[in-house]
Amino acid sequence: MAVDGYGAATAVPGPASLQGQAGSSPELVQLLTPEGERVTHPDYPLELTAEEVKALYRDLVLVRRIDTESIALQRQGELGIWASLLGQEAAQVGSGRALGPHDMAFPTYREHGVAWCRGLDPVKLLELFRGVSHGGWDPAEHGFHLYTIVIGAQTLHATGYAMGIQRDGAVGEDGQAVIVYFGDGATSQGDVNEAFIWASVFNAPVVFFCQNNQWAISEPLERQSRIPLYQRARGFGFPGIRVDGNDVFACLAVTRKAMQAARDGQGPTFIEAFTYRMGAHTTTDDPTRYRLASELEAWKLKDPLERVKAYLVRTGAADQAFFEGVDEEATVLGKRVRTACQTMPDPQPLAIFDNVYAEPNALLEAERAQFAAYLDSFASEEVAQ
Amino acid sequence: MTTLTLSKALNEGLRKALEDNPKVIIMGEDVGKLGGVFRVTDGLQKDFGEDRVIDTPLAESGIVGTAIGLALRGYRPVCEIQFDGFVFPAFDQIVSQLAKLRLRSLGHITMPVVIRIPFGGGIGAVEHHSESPEALFAHTGGLRVVACSSPGDAYTMIQQSVRSPDPVIFFEPKRRYWDKAEVDLSAALDEATPLTAARTVAQGTDLTVLAYGPMVRTCVEAAVAAGEEGRSLEVIDLRSLSPLDMDTVLASVRRTGRCVIVHEAAVSGGLGAEIAARITQDCFYHLEAPVLRVGGFSTPYPPSRLEEHFLPDLDRVLDAVDRALAY
Numbered sequence A: 001m002a003v004d005g006y007g008a009a010t011a012v013p014g015p016a017s018l019q020g021q022a023g024s025s026p027e028l029v030q031l032l033t034p035e036g037e038r039v040t041h042p043d044y045p046l047e048l049t050a051e052e053v054k055a056l057y058r059d060l061v062l063v064r065r066i067d068t069e070s071i072a073l074q075r076q077g078e079l080g081i082w083a084s085l086l087g088q089e090a091a092q093v094g095s096g097r098a099l100g101p102h103d104m105a106f107p108t109y110r111e112h113g114v115a116w117c118r119g120l121d122p123v124k125l126l127e128l129f130r131g132v133s134h135g136g137w138d139p140a141e142h143g144f145h146l147y148t149i150v151i152g153a154q155t156l157h158a159t160g161y162a163m164g165i166q167r168d169g170a171v172g173e174d175g176q177a178v179i180v181y182f183g184d185g186a187t188s189q190g191d192v193n194e195a196f197i198w199a200s201v202f203n204a205p206v207v208f209f210c211q212n213n214q215w216a217i218s219e220p221l222e223r224q225s226r227i228p229l230y231q232r233a234r235g236f237g238f239p240g241i242r243v244d245g246n247d248v249f250a251c252l253a254v255t256r257k258a259m260q261a262a263r264d265g266q267g268p269t270f271i272e273a274f275t276y277r278m279g280a281h282t283t284t285d286d287p288t289r290y291r292l293a294s295e296l297e298a299w300k301l302k303d304p305l306e307r308v309k310a311y312l313v314r315t316g317a318a319d320q321a322f323f324e325g326v327d328e329e330a331t332v333l334g335k336r337v338r339t340a341c342q343t344m345p346d347p348q349p350l351a352i353f354d355n356v357y358a359e360p361n362a363l364l365e366a367e368r369a370q371f372a373a374y375l376d377s378f379a380s381e382e383v384a385q
Numbered sequence B: 001m002t003t004l005t006l007s008k009a010l011n012e013g014l015r016k017a018l019e020d021n022p023k024v025i026i027m028g029e030d031v032g033k034l035g036g037v038f039r040v041t042d043g044l045q046k047d048f049g050e051d052r053v054i055d056t057p058l059a060e061s062g063i064v065g066t067a068i069g070l071a072l073r074g075y076r077p078v079c080e081i082q083f084d085g086f087v088f089p090a091f092d093q094i095v096s097q098l099a100k101l102r103l104r105s106l107g108h109i110t111m112p113v114v115i116r117i118p119f120g121g122g123i124g125a126v127e128h129h130s131e132s133p134e135a136l137f138a139h140t141g142g143l144r145v146v147a148c149s150s151p152g153d154a155y156t157m158i159q160q161s162v163r164s165p166d167p168v169i170f171f172e173p174k175r176r177y178w179d180k181a182e183v184d185l186s187a188a189l190d191e192a193t194p195l196t197a198a199r200t201v202a203q204g205t206d207l208t209v210l211a212y213g214p215m216v217r218t219c220v221e222a223a224v225a226a227g228e229e230g231r232s233l234e235v236i237d238l239r240s241l242s243p244l245d246m247d248t249v250l251a252s253v254r255r256t257g258r259c260v261i262v263h264e265a266a267v268s269g270g271l272g273a274e275i276a277a278r279i280t281q282d283c284f285y286h287l288e289a290p291v292l293r294v295g296g297f298s299t300p301y302p303p304s305r306l307e308e309h310f311l312p313d314l315d316r317v318l319d320a321v322d323r324a325l326a327y
C-alpha cells in the first residue's frame, strides 16, 4: 500500500497538472473511462459481476434523484437550503459501497450518496436542510456520523474514533476502519492538518477521502494548494492516491484497498477523488459569478452515470427494461421524499430545551417553565377572545 | 443622501477606506470574485485589485493570524469571517494574540485589525449560521467590540473601525443586510457619532430599552407599539459593546427608572448581565423595577423552524416591558 502511494507521488507535476483532465493523467487511477470502456490498473484489480455493476448504477441514479428532488423542494420553499452532490455521485457511491457494516463514516454536509449507502433514509437529511432538526439520526445505527458543517472538524473526530478502534483491537480481516469525507477547501484548515498528523503518528485506521470538486464556494483549488492534494499525504508520512472521482469502479477499488489496509494495521491513506461540483455550492449560490460555463461543459462529458450506463449497454449486461425499472424506482423514491418533506411536522417549541444535557438542569428547566407559561398566555388570550 | 441597504452601505464604507489609505486590505473566504456571500465586498476586488482584496485559503486561524503579521508590517487588514459560527477556528489568534500584542510589547505594537462578522439568526439557516458570540469577545480585554444596526451607522462605523489603532470585532446584523435607509456618503467622519458612543434612537420617559445589532429595529417597533398603548419607551442602540457607553445608559435609566435589555444571544452570561449589574451598582436608588433581560435561551441555537421562538420578538420585548412596568 505504502509503495503505491509513494510510488505515485514521485512523479511531481507542476501546478498546471491541477487543471489536468481526469482520465488523461498517469497519476489518476481509472477503471472505467468516460466512454464506458473498462480499463485495468495493476494495483487495483476489480472483479464485478453484472449484478454488482447494475446495483452500483441503481445507487447512482437514485442518489441523483434524491438530489434533484431536493433542489426542487428548496426552490419551492420546502427546504431552507440544499447542498447538491451533482457530479460527485461516483465518488460517494464508490467509496460508500466499499465500506463494511462495522466501518464508520464521518461526512461533511454533501455526502448524501454515502448516507444512501449506509442505509440512512434520505428524509433524515431533509429534516436538517428543512430546519426541523440538526440531523437527529443515531450515528451508531448506520455507521454514519452526523453531518458536520464546520469545515474540517470531523477529520479529527474520525481520527479519534479510529484510535478507539485500534485500542479495542478491532483489526484484521473482520476488523473495523473509519472513512472521513472532506473537500478540497477543507485541506487548508488547521484541524485537517492536525488530523493527518494524529493519524500518522498513531497509525490510526482511518481513510481520508477528499472529494476534490475543484471549488470551495467561489475559490478554485489554486487558492488552497500548489501541488496535487494527494501528494500532501507523503509529507505527513502516509500514502496518497488520486482516483478518478467520476469513476465509480475506481473509487470502489481504491477505497476498498485503503480500508482493508487500515483494518490490517497499515495506518491511514489519503484518497483524492478528482471530480467536479456540477451545480452551485448550495442553492443560495450563483456560480456564474465566478466560473466559466465551458468548464462545466467539459466535465459534463465525464458524467459518472453515463459511463456506467454505456458500459452496461456495451457489455450487454443490462437491457432497456433494466434502465426503465431503475428510472421507475427513482420516480417512486422522488415522490416518497417529496411527500415526506411536505408533510414533515415542525417540532414543538419546547423541544428547544430537549437533549441539551444528559441530566436535568435547573437553569434550563426554569427557562422551559417560563417559556411554556409565556406560550400559554397567548393560548388563553385566544380563548378569551 | 443616497438610499442604501446595510450591505451596500458597508460596501461603500469599505470602498472609502480602501481609497483613503493604501495600507488597507481586505481578506477572507470568497470576498474577491464573488464579493462575499452577502455581497458586502462586491466589486471591490475588481476596482482595487487582487492585492488589496484577497481571497484567502479556507482557514480562519490563518486569516486572522496572517492579518496580525500584516498589521505588524504596517498594513490595516479588514478580515471577513463568513458566518458567526466560523470564527472559532480563529478564536485563539484573536483572544490570545491579537488582543494582547499592545500590552505584551508595552505599547510598541499597534494592531489595527478589523474582523467583520455577520451575526445573529432569523434567516432560516442551518446550524452555525445564526450565532451571537459577541459576549465572548466583549469579555476579552484588548478588543473593541461594536455592532451596527442601520445603513448609516454601517457606513461610518466600518470606516471608524478601520482607523482604530486597536483591534475591532465588527458585528453585522445579517438579517438586516437588506434593510434600506438614507445614507450621507459625503458626511465627514470626524463629525460622525464616535465609535464608542451609544445612540438614543427613540426618546421616551417610562422605560429604557437597550439593544444593539438586529434587535434595534425590533425594539424600535416595540416602542411604537407601546406608544399606541400610551407607554413611552426610550430605545438606546448601544453600538459599542466594549467599551460600553454607560454614561448614556445611566443617564437614561436615571430618568426612566426602568430598563429592559434585549439581545439574541443567550441571557445567561450575556452582555445584558454585565449591563444590568452596572446599572444596579451605579443607579440603584433610581430604579423602580429590577433590570430585565430578553434574549436567547441557555441552549444551542435551535433548528431554523424553531428560531422564531428562540429569537426575541416584539411580543417578548413588550412582555418584559409589561413586567417591568408592573413594579
Ligand SMILES: Cc1ncc(C[n+]2csc(CCOP(=O)(O)OP(=O)(O)O)c2C)c(N)n1
Pocket: A110, A149, A150, A151, A182, A183, A184, A185, A186, A187, A213, A215, A216, A217, A277, A281, B029, B058, B060, B082, B086, B089
Ligand atoms: C470553519 C468554516 N469556515 C467557513 C465555512 C463556510 N463554508 C461552507 S462550505 C465552504 C467551502 C468548502 O469547500 P470544500 O471543502 O472544497 O467543500 P465543498 O463545499 O466543495 O464540498 C465554506 C467556506 C464553514 N462551513 N466552516
Ligand SMILES: [Mg+2]
Pocket: A183, A184, A185, A211, A212, A213, A214, A215, A216, A217
Ligand atoms: Mg470543494
